[in-house]
Amino acid sequence: MLGKLGRNDACWCGSNKKYKACHMASDEKIETFARQGHIVPPRFILKNGEQIEGIRESGKINTAVLDYVAEHIREGMTTEEIDRLVHEKTEELGGIPAPLGYEGFPKSVCTSINEQVCHGIPSEDIVLKDGDIINVDVSTIYHGYFSDSSRMFCIGNVSAEKKKLVDVTKECVELGLAQVKPWGFMGDMGQAVHDHAVKNGYSVVREIGGHGVGLEFHEEPFVSYVTKKGTEMLLVPGMVFTIEPMVNMGTDEVYTDGGDNWSVYTADGLPSAQWEIQVLVTETGYEVLAY
16 A cells, blocks of 8 residues: 555655655554554655645744734724735745635635635625624745644624634634644544534534645645544644634534635524644644644
8 A cells, every 4th residue: 555665765755764764664553554444644645854844934924924914903904904914914924825816716815704604705895893703814835835724803892602602613723733643533633623612502514624734725634523533534743734623603504605606604694713723743742833
C-alpha cells in the first residue's frame, strides 16, 4: 500500500533525509493501523518540515489579518468594508486572499451573520447592526502555502442566548483540539465537539465540515464533527487540517441560497456560530498554525 523503500533510500516526503531517519518508523505504525482496518492518511497529505514552515508563515499572516479585523469591526460597518480591510491587510503583509476567485467566489473573505452558517458574501448593502453575531473567515496564500481560520464577533449589545452560542462554539473547538494527538483518530476530536454542543442544547451541521489545508486550499480529509471516538482517519504527525464546527441554535439542517449559490443558512432561521483554527499534528500532540 505504502510502497517499500530501503532504510538508506531518500525519504519519499522530499526532506532529503534517509528514510530510516525520517518516515520509516511512522510508516510502519501506519501499516499496522491499516491492517487493523482503520482509515489511514495518504502520503501526499503529510507535510515535511519545509512545507510546515511555509504553512506556519502563511498562518502568521492569516492570524494577523484577523487581529486587524478585531481592531476595526464595529456597528454600522458594511461587510464590504470588512472585505476591503482583509484584502488590503493581506496584501500589505505579502499574502494573497485565497477566497478571491476560488471556484468563482467574488470576494476576499466570507462574512456570515446570525442565521448565515458560512460562505456569506460581503456587500455594501449589508450593515452590521447592534445585536448581530458575525463570523469572519479569512484564508491566505503566502509563497504558495495556504492558511485558514475564522472568528466570531459580537456587535454591540448581543442577547445572552446568542452570546452563549458563540462561547459554547469556541469551547467546542477547544475541547476538540485537546483530542488531537498522534495515533489517535479524527473521530476522537469529532465526538468531543459534538458532545459539548449537544450538552448545551445545540446541533452541529453535518454536510459541511473542516478539511485538510496547506499545499492547497482544500485537501483530504473531510473533517466531520458528528463522528465517534476511535473512528475516522488516523491522526499522524504531519497532517494539517481545520477544526471549524458550525453549531446551530436549532436544527442542524441547512440550505444554500439559490441567489448567490454560496451563502449557507439554517433551515429554521435560528442563529449559527463557527470558530475555525488550523492545526498541525506533531510527534507529541498538536500545534495551532492559524487562529
